[in-house]
Each structure stands twice: as structure tokens, then as C-alpha cells.
Amino acid sequence: MWSFGSGRQYATGIEIGTSKICVVIAEVSKTHPFRVLGVGQSISREVRKGSICDPEQTYAELRDAIVEAEDNANASIGDVCIGITGSNIHSVNSVSTQIVESNGIVSEEDVINVYHTAEDCKPKEVRNGMLLHRVPQPFILDDTVIRGSPVGLSGDRLCLPMHWIYGAHGNIHTVFSLLREMRLEPKYPVFNGFALAYFLKDDERLKQGGLILDMGAGTTEYVFLQKGVIRHAGVLPIGGDHVSNDLALGLKLEISAAENLKISHGRAIRDPQAANVQLAVELRSGERRSVRFDHMQLIMELRLKETFRIIRKILQKEGLRLSPDQVVMICGGGACIQMIEKLASSVFQVNAIPYAVRPYGEIPDSLKKPQFATPLALAIYCAGRMSGEKKGPLGKLRLLNFWKSKEEEE
């Protein structure tokens, strides 16, 4: 576990989502490694596909959520971990190579050099955008993938593949400026999917790796894990709003009525018994309309299946494929749709499992729902980073320790 001083510290996770803004404040101390103290929420009206359209409106909503969380926690927050998402988030891979010196045996210096080479040779896209995360992949020594540290092994060429996650400057600075206006420092900007992977990678069911899907209202974030290492991550700007929009257009309903219908009767796979069944829908004007249940299910199934297929295609383009012992885990509001796991299982051809919070500090039951997976993961990520800083800055020793600890685990 992490080491903390005797004083209380607060880890705060803020998610500015398409449907809601959520703030989680947790206490981190020696006695309570992670204890959620307060949660604040507000409806997000001016965020589309994860990007802020009207900063003033979002500022007001964010302020309401923070005030509510602080009231509930009876604490004042300072440094926060802010979740970044949206269609501006992309990822790219690069490989840096180092010729092994000192008689063909890989030394610690070689490892540090190859890491620095990777840093120096960032892909062009990353340099133009704003780097969020760099994820070192397993080393490759003379075309052989090495699990753990390559120090002491013999070879000629040491390669370090790196996965870079970056976003657009403009979108990320909009989020930062909102927080700074409230005198909060966005100390730990993190891609939502990255924070989720950080939180869930130790889950027993994801031990062999798998795909984490966070199906939000505006976007679907995906992270492909393999033995605890993020191999690929990204954002597909398709989410629950698209399902509601399809329903609204197809069934001739208002968006709000379609949204309610989706929540109450949504289903990812068509039910043959739903043919000719009519559902009564009440519009905002009080008028009652009836819609065909099978039409509704058809519209939903097509959209959700397409979303999964696109993600599968993206992964295939990256040369990634889920093996039978890996799983798909679905989080976010999309996880509440009936039969969503079955649909995911049929598209990805592996088991799909429901989201569940592993035993971790003190988390209230209300936060264990899949809709709150991201804000909770952000708060946990914040706590982790706060703890990490106590150990000192990221230096060459840290890098080596990282690989050594991996080796010990295996």
C-alpha cells in the first residue's frame, strides 16, 4: 500500500462527462488508505461527445458539483485529478532501438538509454498535441519479447515499443481553465480510460488481460490490456446519446422520451417475443404515444453491435486480438443495458463480464454502480499519484525498479 504522512489528504477525481459532471472526494491517510467522503453531481447540458461546447454553462455545472461534494465531505479540495476524454484523444505507437554495448549483455545503462531515445523520438502527432501518457510496452531483444527486465540478457539490439496517448491542446486547456477559474490546480490530468485501467488491472478476472469498455453517453473509451500492460487505448465518439438519438428519429419521439424508453426498456439483443408488442410512451406535452417494442430493440441492437464492431476493427488494425482466456469488461452507463454482455461476447468472441468494484478501501454502495466507474477510478488514480510523489521524482532508479517489481510479481 501507499505511504502517507500523518496528516489527512484528499484525493479528488472529477469527471466532466456528456450526461453528468461527477466529483468524488476521498480521504487518504495511514489509518484510511482510501475512504470516500463525499460525492457531488450535476447534469451536464453543454458537453457533446466528451468535448465542452459552452464553457460558461459547464463552469456553472462543475461549480455546483464541486460545492455539493465539498459539503458532503466537509472538506476543501486542492489538487485534483481531472478526467480527459473526447474525440480529440488519440494514441500512437513508436519503437526506439538501442544497440547493446558492453559485450552483448544488456546493462542498466542500455535500458535507460533506450528509454531516453524513446522520449527524444516522440512521434510527430504527439509533439503537435498534448501528451497525456506514455506507456512502455515489453522490451524486445533481437525480435524476442522480454517479460520483465532485460538487464543481464545477451543480445545485439534492444527495442522499447512505446504507446503514446495524447489530446488536442485546445480541448484540454478548456478543461484546465475551468478548474483554474475555481482556484483548483489540475495537477493530474488523466485519460479516463487510463484511470480505469489503472483501477481495474489488478482485478482477478482481468489477470490475463482483456478489453475495458467505458460506454458513456457521448463516447466509448476502450483500453486493451495484456498482462497488466496497456497495449492500446482510444476513444470512439459514439455513446448512449447516439442510441437515444436513433430511437428518437426512428420512433418519432422527443429525445428525452427516447432516453427514458432506453433506460426503462433498453435491450442490446432483440427478443423474438417482442414482435407486435406496443409500448406506451408519455411525451413532455402529456400526450401518450405507443411504439413498437421490436422496432426499438432493432434500432438499439444495430447501433450497439456496430459500436463493438468498430472497436474490434480498430484493434485488429493494431494487430491486437483477444485470446479466449481474456475478457471484455463493460463499464459506464452502457453496462446497464440488458444483454449488453451477451452482445459483446458475440462480437468479440470472448467472455464478457459485468463491471464490479474489487474490495478497495471504503467505497459507498452507491458509487459501485457502473455509471460511477470513471469518477471513482479518477479518485483512486489521484490517490495513487499522491502516494507515488512521496517516493521521489521519476528518475532512472524508478524506471529500473518498475521493471524489477514486474519481474518479482511474475
Added chain:
Amino acid sequence: MINDEYQETDPQTDPASDVYALVVGVGGAGGNVVNMIATSPCRGVRYVALDSDFLNLKRIQNCETIQLGQKMLHGMGSGSNQEIARSVAEAEKETLTKLVNGCFVLFLVTGLGGGIGGGVSPVLARIAAEAGVFVVVLTIYPFDCEGTDRLMNARLGQDQILKQSHLVISLPNQLLTLKAEKDANFIDLYVKSNQMIAHAVESLWLNLYNPSILPLDMGMLRNAFPSGGNTGVGRMAIASAAGDGRIGCIWQEFLQHPWLNSGEILRKAGRILAIFTVGDDFKNKEMDDFRSRLNSENPDVELLVGISKDARFQQGEISVVLIATLNRTVRAPHEKSNEPLKTREIPEPAEIVGPLPERPGSTVTPPAPKLDPDQIIVKKGVRWGKLGYGDPNQGLLDLQVTSLGRFDRCEKTYFEGQQLDVPTYIRMKCELR
């Protein structure tokens, strides 16, 4: 006209008859195939050959025969004229209705080069589909050397069949010659083609009829292959192997199969129906292997699988019948030709003109309420009848305006050329009827 050997039975009232599937061979080629299939009959299947040519029917010994149009054609063929054949079939509508009554599946084997196959088959398929029968049509394409007229006949006939049936499987004989030995004669090729058709019909029926390891369900088939040719023309291939690595052998055979254009059809297929006939030693791992091989070739394909056990299969033996269908918009490769397709209008006989062509259902709005009978008559008279303008077969332009709803003013999302903000059901042209 039904010949003397044919005993008419009503399957619903006569428990002894126990008929659930009907295999009908139409025309000379279809009759020959069914005659061969009937040499080893399956339980629950009735085999019938339909033709107008008396001499053709006389050669058929193994199954029932029905002679069509005795009064109109006097025991002769239609002279490769599909219009005449269609008129004959309409005149014999009662006989055909009785024939399909009570069965669940109709396997229609038809040779398309001549007139009877292309003329009678669409009518029989329509009658069967209207009676609620699942219609599978196996169309045998003529060899190239038989002439362009017969090839054109085949294309026109197939288009008509496609509109009336659930699943159409095209079997181009010419493609068999590609992989055949140089000195292979016609008879060998015909026999090989017939054997494959017989095996496919038997496998599909056994899986539907007998208790199976993984049975196919009629409802599932109906959902996967709706009536009206939505799934387009399909292709079929059969492969069998034994011993270790048998799935690999079967897969290689499929990849080199002439009817699958050496695997090209597999890569373009939208839906694949695979029927496994296996012994006792079939493993789940092998099924996974098959699926992964298929996914590696075509990740988007929808796979329907049926597995049935056959006691006749020796240890280690396995046989797979694979039916691949393309989407409607994608034409089968054999139909792609540089030379322009000759258009020849087929005037519909007056007595078989059906209802007016319906406008394709809107993908955005539910269909309009149906008109009263009086209104329909008025519409018919003014629009198509009295003034006589307009071609009822003319296509209608797709002029729907697609709204993006709440994403109208958002940054658009594209993936592989498709605008993902447009509802999926609209992009997939899925009709909400």
C-alpha cells in the same frame, strides 16, 4: 397432370405420409438431380420432378413426376421460352398449391438455361412462400459453351426467383471446369455437381429434422434469410476430411473451391451457414478453429452453425456444407461482366400480373396506413391502367432526407467513409415496417 404412379396424399391428415420437406426438381436439369438424390431417400422428404417434357419425365425412375401444361404444350418443352413456361405454371397453380401444402421446407433444384426452370420456379417459389414454406432454391447455371442466349435466360430467371424465395444458391457449372482435370467429360462434371447438391440438401434437412448436437432452427433460418431476396445470391461448397488436422484440410478445400471463387466469396460474404455432419469424436476446439479461420478471412461475417451426428460417419470423418450469401447490394462475382447486360423485357402474362409494386418502406417513418379497396381501384385505374403511362417496374429514387437529430450541429464522426452520427438502421437500409 399427375402421372399414374403418383398417389396424392394430404400430409396433414395422413399420419403415415410424415412429409416435412419437399425436394422438387424443375425442368430437365432439376429433374435429373432430384432423380439422383432420390436414390438414397431421407426420412420425411418427398421427391418430385416437374417438367412439361414427357420424354424427360419418362427417364426419371426414382421419384414422383408431375407433368405440367399437357393441354398447352402437348407433352413438349417450352422451347427455352420463360414467358410460356410461366403462363403454364400459373395455369397449373392449383396443382402446385397442393404440392407444397403441408411441408415446412421446399428445396427447389432448377436448371436455368432453358424455359421451364426459369419460368416455373419463380411461380412455384411464390406459391410456397405465400403458404408459409421456407424456400431454398438451388439454381444450376449453364456452361459457357451452351451459348449466350441460355446464359441470359439464366440471369433473367434468377432475378425472378430471387424476388420470391428466401435463399437462392447459385451453382455455376462453368466454374467446376476450372478445377477439373483437362480430360474430364461432361458426364463426370454433371455427376460431381449433382452429388454435391444431393449432399447439401441431405445435410441441411438432417440437421433440421433429426435431433442434432447443434440444431438449426427454422425460425433462425427465417430471420437470417428473409423472403424477397434481401440476402442476394448465395454460393455453396462442400468439403470433407478425416484424421488429425481435418478442419485445416476442409478449410483449404474451401479456399480452393471453384464455387466459392477460390475463397473470394468467403471474404466478401455477409452471412455464412455452416452445416457440420460429424461422428462421435467431434471436439469443441475444432469448431473454435473453424470460426477463427473464418474470422481471419472475414471478420464481419455472421456465422450460423448447425452440427448433426451421423452414425454412417466413420471414426474421424467429418463433412461441412458451407453456404455463403452476399449482401443485396453486392452482386455475385460471376455476375460481374465487362460486356453490358442485354436487357430484354419479359412481359408479364395478363393473368399473373400481381399487385402494384410497392414503394420501398421508409427507413425513417413507419409505413402509411393501407388504402381501402375502393381507393386502390381508383389508383390503379388512373396511374397505371387507363392512361397507360409509366412503367410499373420502374425503380423509385431514394429521396429521404436524413436528419442527425441532436448531432446536427456537432463535429461529425466518420469511420471508413460512413458518417456514424446517422442512425445505423438508416445507413443499413433497415426498414421499420
